[in-house]
Amino acid sequence: MVQSNSKSVATPSGSGSAGSMNGGLLPKMPTRSLPSVPRMRKIVGPGVIISAVGIGTGEYLLYPFITSRVGLTFLWAAAIGLAFQYFINTEVARYTLATGETILTGFLRLWRGWAPLFIVMTVVPFAWPAWMTSAAQMITFPLGGGNVTWIAVGGLALIGAVLTFSPVVYQTVEKLEMFKILMILAFAVLVVVLIGWRPWAEIPSATMEGIGRLPAEVPTTVLLSALIFAGGGGVVNLAVSNWARDKGWGMGIHAPRVVSPITGQEEAGSAAGYEFEVNDEELAKWKKWWTAVRVEQFFTFYVVTLVTIVVFSVLAFSTVTQGGYSGGADLGFIRFLGESLQEKYGAWLKLLFWSVGAISLTFANLVVVDMVARITSNILSTIYLSNHARWTEAKIYSTVVWVMVALGALILGLGLNQPFVLIAIAAILNGLVMVVCCVLIIRVNGSLDRRIGISIGRRCAIALAALVYAAFTTYTITTFI
Numbered sequence: 001m002v003q004s005n006s007k008s009v010a011t012p013s014g015s016g017s018a019g020s021m022n023g024g025l026l027p028k029m030p031t032r033s034l035p036s037v038p039r040m041r042k043i044v045g046p047g048v049i050i051s052a053v054g055i056g057t058g059e060y061l062l063y064p065f066i067t068s069r070v071g072l073t074f075l076w077a078a079a080i081g082l083a084f085q086y087f088i089n090t091e092v093a094r095y096t097l098a099t100g101e102t103i104l105t106g107f108l109r110l111w112r113g114w115a116p117l118f119i120v121m122t123v124v125p126f127a128w129p130a131w132m133t134s135a136a137q138m139i140t141f142p143l144g145g146g147n148v149t150w151i152a153v154g155g156l157a158l159i160g161a162v163l164t165f166s167p168v169v170y171q172t173v174e175k176l177e178m179f180k181i182l183m184i185l186a187f188a189v190l191v192v193v194l195i196g197w198r199p200w201a202e203i204p205s206a207t208m209e210g211i212g213r214l215p216a217e218v219p220t221t222v223l224l225s226a227l228i229f230a231g232g233g234g235v236v237n238l239a240v241s242n243w244a245r246d247k248g249w250g251m252g253i254h255a256p257r258v259v260s261p262i263t264g265q266e267e268a269g270s271a272a273g274y275e276f277e278v279n280d281e282e283l284a285k286w287k288k289w290w291t292a293v294r295v296e297q298f299f300t301f302y303v304v305t306l307v308t309i310v311v312f313s314v315l316a317f318s319t320v321t322q323g324g325y326s327g328g329a330d331l332g333f334i335r336f337l338g339e340s341l342q343e344k345y346g347a348w349l350k351l352l353f354w355s356v357g358a359i360s361l362t363f364a365n366l367v368v369v370d371m372v373a374r375i376t377s378n379i380l381s382t383i384y385l386s387n388h389a390r391w392t393e394a395k396i397y398s399t400v401v402w403v404m405v406a407l408g409a410l411i412l413g414l415g416l417n418q419p420f421v422l423i424a425i426a427a428i429l430n431g432l433v434m435v436v437c438c439v440l441i442i443r444v445n446g447s448l449d450r451r452i453g454i455s456i457g458r459r460c461a462i463a464l465a466a467l468v469y470a471a472f473t474t475y476t477i478t479t480f481i
Helices: 046-055 058-070 075-099 103-110 114-127 130-143 148-165 169-195 198-210 220-228 235-247 250-254 280-319 332-345 347-384 393-413 419-445 456-480
Strands: 002-004 256-258
Touching: 046 058, 046 075, 046 169, 046 235, 046 280, 046 347, 058 220, 058 280, 058 332, 058 347, 075 103, 075 198, 075 220, 075 235, 075 250, 075 280, 075 419, 075 456, 103 114, 103 235, 103 347, 103 419, 114 235, 114 347, 114 393, 114 419, 130 148, 130 332, 130 347, 148 169, 148 347, 148 393, 169 235, 169 256, 169 280, 169 347, 198 280, 220 419, 220 456, 235 250, 235 256, 235 347, 235 419, 256 393, 280 332, 332 347, 347 393, 419 456
Parallel strands: none
Antiparallel strands: 002 256
């Protein structure tokens, strides 16, 4: 079952409902009041979680590798890729603010056939345990060896236990990822102090030199991975609405939260949402909510993620001579970078760099498993197991968590344990998913009342993102094959 975020709030009289698509192929939404906006510290959370996923992939692994090949000339792609995802994230949040539903439930109101398709699009790209495998391999660096497969499987099992026994899952995930972000930012400050100002002076000219150019020195699969995983990528961006619902954003205050079926207090709840009357009083609250969400996503997602990409890239730029690493796109580069840091600053920085990476990647995999379980349980509880006496959303969630752990262990057991290969596969699949998601976001948010729905400018931004993802993914597939 699920736990409700709050009790009902009396509904004021109004002049129109929030959703013109109200009902669709699912039950009609009842009407409740839009809550007042709390202080910003009570809003911050979903942006932190999604940025934590990117910090485990693009920021730590991909952009530093690209920088070692072509210098700082590809940072423009991070700024643009994150801008696309900022618009996607805020539009995903818009629907949850207005209805208390996840964006996927909105998709299902259009066509129930999206249910099995999105389960596949969620599970398949993220079944590959690339993040945990990378973390396991990095743990072996200072140890001088070790069984990567067993370390990774153990890490996956630990993730499963954490997500299963957390009384309110979202709160645990948010606290862990907040710790990770603070750790990364502290490391970033240390890097700034160590490397001085000279490398930073190279950024403007390098950006102007490289803007719009895809460096031939870097495999297209790595470039696509960097574009997709600069931030969330794929259905990770859609999960912003799940986290926003559990955080209690907007109408999400009335919605259920996922709790542990073992340690959490279960209460009845429904995946279907609520609408509010669009009148002057509610619109005033809506504008404050919409401003708060954009601010939260801009600073905790866009700014934090871009800063970490730049910091780790500049670290690689100041430590590894351009072209000085001749290996491929694998964790051999992270080992090489760590050893280069030791030569320049001492063994302590090498160990700190590897430790920060291992923790970051493990926490990124935790978010990935949480995201897959949230989206899958949301779909199953909405379409196939609605109001089921035994299979509550919490029990479905916990089951999916352990299915993901088992799938990851199976993939590793079959010998597919090269992290960059797994990341490249996930990037290609998620690039295709992003195209589908962008189109559906425009359709669903276009169904909301025009006073709270998606604007023309934002439609264009999301459509442009879809075109870029489609073109880049198609080019990568043709090159990869």
